[in-house]
Amino acid sequence: MPETGYVEAARAALAQEMERDATIFVVGEGIGERGGNFNTTTGLYRLYGPQRLRDTPICERGFSTLCVGAAIAGARPVVDFMFADFALDAFGDLINQASRMRWMSSGRVTVPVVIRACIGLHRSASSHHSGSFYSFLVHQPGFHVALPSGPRTAKGLLATALRSHDPVVFMEHRALLALKEEVPAGDYAIPFGRAEVVREGDEITIVAISAMVPRCAEAAAILAEQGVSVELVDPLTAAPLDIESITASVRKTGRLLVVEEDYAPCSVAAEIAARVGDEAFDDLDAPIRRLHCGFAPAPYSPALEREITIGTGAIVQAVLDLRSE
DSSP, X not given: OOXXXXXXXXXXXXXXXXXXXXXXXXXXXXXXXXXXXXXXXXXXXXXXXXXXXXXXXXXXXXXXXXXXXXXXXXXXXXXEEEEGGGGGGGHHHIIIIITTHHHHTTTSOOOOOEEEEEESOOSSOOTTSOOOXXXXXXXXXXXXXXXOOSHHHXXXXXXXXXXXXXXXXXXXXXXXXXXXXXXXXXSOOOOTTOOEEEEOOSSEEEEEOTXXXXXXXXHHHHHHHTTOOEEEEEXXXXXXXXXXXXXXXXXXXXXXXXXXXSOSTTOHHHXXXXXXXXXXXXXXXXXXXXXXXOSSOOOSSHHHHHHHSXXXXXXXHHHHHHHTO
């Protein structure tokens, strides 16, 4: 398989689905001729023009509401918020309309809209460009929430998102955008609700989310040199959550560490810990542990940002501490 960058892999999925389905169009700031802030739509304007690559003013609630209406009317819009922080202005309509319309219509109306945005701490983007917020939407019935961890999963999950009949929240960590790996060419989709075992092991299970997957893979390689066997599980989607695969791993290893670069209170990691505690308590040989970023707004200072970011060393130490319990 060819080695492909994250942005190129995700863009290949978008281009593939836009060619296959003429009802797909993209809305956002700078996604037209300029190709998006992160090159998410580079080259697509030349193919599909302003009808399907619609540049907008800075009016997140306006264009997201337009897209919810378009989805109800039969189109498949992609809302590119650039940063998840900007989606906060649109939460009212996303929750009250997009996530609930199918229920309110007894299934007669679907809302196939994809909400796409970058998340995470990376290169001093500061407080207005570093949020995640996907846990807010996991809490709401009606959304699928996809959290790719690299180029291959970005391509596969985005293809599935663009084929879904329900609203999908597609959150991409900025630290992943420069990543390259082997990605299947052509039509490739990854089903929602099916976790992947990234690395097999038998002493400790790490469940890592989004950009924490490659970081935990680095930590697992370091730990292997020290004789520690780590099994690394990537949920891929937080809603639906494949708790069965996670508990199967925990039953094998007896220990669980959940690593998530989001705040600890009411997080997806907290949900995973609670579910595993309910369903695999008797298989645990130690308390479930979680590793999160610092509970503070993202600072602008690089030194301060490092203080609240989860580094590889912190993951290695958390595993060693859990192993000793």
